[in-house]
Amino acid sequence: MKRAVFRNRWLPYALVAPQVAITLVFFFWPALDSLRLSLYRSSPFGDRLIYVGLANFEKLFADPAYLRSGVTTFVFSFCVTFVGMAIALLLATLANAKIRGLGIYRTLLLWPYGIAPAIAGIIWLFIFHPSYGILPYLLSFVTTYQFNWFLKGWVAMVLITAAAIWKQFGYNLAFYLAGLQGVPESVLEAASVDGAGPVRRFFSMTFPLLSPVTFFLLTLNMTFAFFETFGLVHSVTQGGPGDATAILVYKAWKDGFEGLQIGLSAAQSVVLMAVVIALTAFQFRYAERKVVY
C-alpha cells in the first residue's frame, strides 16, 4: 500500500465513477439478469416470461445436442491450445541456437495475430474448398476420399482448428523462442555433462524453466479458443454441418438470437460463467504454486 496518498473527499469517487458505472451497467446488471432469466422461459407468443425454476438447466443437461456441444468445445479448445502449443514448443526447442536476425523472424511470426478469426476462417475456408481449394486438390492425388467440409463434420472441425491454430501459432513460437533464450546455457550443459539425453534434458530442465511462458500462453490460447473463435465458427461453418462445429458460445448465441429461447440461452450463459469462474480460480491457484519463476 502507498503511504503517500492524496487527500480529497470526492475526487477519488469521481475518478472511479466512469469505470464503476460501466461495470455496473454492462457487467453486473447483465450477469444478474442472466441468472434471473435462466429461471424463466418465454411464453409461446414470446410476449411474457413464465417462471420455471431450474427446468432450463435440467433441459440443457438432458439435451444430447448441448452435451455434444460441450464435447465439441472441449475437443476444439484442446486441439487449438495443446496441439498448437506443443508444436510451437517442439520447433522452438529444435531451433534453439544463437541465431542472427531473430528480430526479423519475430516480425514474420507475429503478424497473423492481427488477423480477425473471422477473416482467418474465410481464408482457410477457401483453402479447404471442396471444388477449388488447394488442399482437397492436393489430397486428391493421394486418396479418393472426399474431404468435403460441407458434408463431413470432422473435416469442418479440422478446418476451424487449422484456422485457429494458424492465427495463434506464430506468437506461441515467438514467445517460446524468447523464453528459451532466457534459459541459461550453462544449466543445459551441466545436465548434458551429467549424461542426460536430449529428451530427459528437455523434460527435467527446459520445460520446467519455461513454465511461466507455458502458463502465459495457456491462458491466452484457452481464452481465445473458448470465446474469440465465435467469429470463426459464425463466418465459416455456422456451427455445421449438422452441429459438428457448434461450440458452446455459438450455441448460446444461436439459441438466444435465432431461436429466441431467452431462458435457455441465459441458462447457457450461466453455465459458461461458472466455467470461466472455475478456470480463473484454477489459474490463480495453479499459477501461484507450480510455476517456476
Added chain:
Amino acid sequence: MPASAGAGAGALDARTAAVGVPRAAPAARRPDWNGRLAHLILLVAVSVLAFPLYYAFVISTQTLDQVSSLPPRLWPSTAMLQNYAAAWSRSGMARLLLNSAIVSIGIAAGKIAISLLSAFAIVYFNFRGRQVVFWMIFVTLMLPVPVRIVSTYQVISVLGWVDTYWGLTVPLMASATGTFLFRQFFQTIPDSLAEAAQLDGAGPMRFLWSFLLPLSRANLAALFVILFVYGWNEYLWPLMITNTPDMRTAVIGIEALVPRSGSQLPEWNVIMAAAMMVLLPPVLVIVAMQRWFVKGLVETEK
C-alpha cells in the same frame, strides 16, 4: 596409402549409416550445424504461416475463371484492380473501414482513459469503498461478453443504443486488464515522487497529468496496440448490436459478400480482395509497433 584409407573410412561411413547408428558430430562444427537447423526450421515455419495469406492475395488478383479452374494457380494474375474496386464498392468498404476505425480507436482511447483514472484513484487515494471498487473491477475479468449475451443486448436496447457508435464502443470500454496494468505500474513508482510533487504544490490531477502520464508512455503504447487490434477484430458484439449496413464494422461487413445459399456462386476473388483490405490495418499496426505489441500482450494477460 591415403586412397585406400579414405575408401575404408567411406565404407565405414556407409555401414554405420546403413545400420543407422548415430555418429557424434565433431565438436568444432556443432554450433554451426545447430544454427543452420534453427534457420531452416524458422524459415519453414515462417513460410507455412505466410502461405495462406499469399494464397489469399493470389486469389484476389485472379479472374473468376482462374479461381475456379484446376490445378490452382499459385501466382498473381491481372484482375487485381477490378477485384479490389468491386470489393470496395459492393461491400461499402469506405464506410466499413471508417466504422472499424472509429470503433477500435474509440475503444482503445476510452479504455485507456477510464482505467488510467480508476487505477490512479485506487493507488493514490485512501477512500471508503476502495476495496469494494477494486474487487468489482477484478470480477469483470470473469465476465467476457459471450457469457452474458442475451442480457447485455437487452441492456443496450433499454438504453436505445442499438445500432449506434455508443453501443459499439462504451460497453467494451470497461475491463479489468487496463486498470490492473496501470495499478501494477503505479505501484513501482517511488512514493517520494508524489511527495515531491505535493511539496511543489501540485494537486492530484496535476500530478497525474505532468508526472504519471509521461512516465506511463510505454504502457500507454503497449495497451493501445493490443486494444486497437482487439477492437478492430471484435466480432460477436458488433454482430449483436448493429442491424443496418451503415453501422457494420469491417470484419462483419465483408460477410455480406459470402452468399449463404448453395445456388449462388461466391466470387472468391472479390471476397479475398475485401479480406485483404480488412486485415491490413491491424496487421500493419502490429508490424509497425511490434515492440509495444509484445509488451502489451504480456502485460494485459497478467
